[in-house]
Amino acid sequence: AQSVTQLDSHVSVSEGTPVLLRCNYSSSYSPSLFWYVQHPNKGLQLLLKYTSAATLVKGINGFEAEFKKSETSFHLTKPSAHMSDAAEYFCVVITSGTYKYIFGTGTRLKVLA
């Protein structure tokens, strides 16, 4: 069965410092993986996706993620945090032949001034 684990429920960083949000997945098949961001009382916005092309995926707003099959990981990074990055982040896996997104439990990112 497919699953995704977000290793940190909360992450705090100072503005201008790097961001690392961790995600591990479990899948029997070659997965598609996504990161979404959700600001308070808003919908989910796609940051980036991995669909078996390049293992380093660049997304919007300076975010990127690296697919590491050997570690079953898809961690999200950003070199320099901005106050506007404070939000909830969801890692999602979807596998072959299904419509269903499997969501991680989310990581709340706090950015300190």
Place this chain on the structure above:
Amino acid sequence: DTEVTQTPKHLVMGMTNKKSLKCEQHMGHRAMYWYKQKAKKPPELMFVYSYEKLSINESVPSRFSPECPNSSLLNLHLHALQPEDSALYLCASSQDGRRETQYFGPGTRLLVL
């Protein structure tokens, strides 16, 4: 354009009311989704429509009734809801469903009194 629109933004209803949520997309997507999201939790899938036919119902109570009048429009009819149904209801769409990126609307914040 990757926009999914939802109306209304906010809805307050009593337990005996009947109301509807509306979702619209003009991206030519053929799969549309309803999710329910409680505070501090990831979205939970409720229904999936593919090519205007209901393809997934995640054992949702019958007080929630989805409808897909055409390929651009998705409704969720609400009747005799309970206070625990208060949540953010998110609509999403994707190109044709399987393993495709889902694009989310901003959601309708529902409060049941």
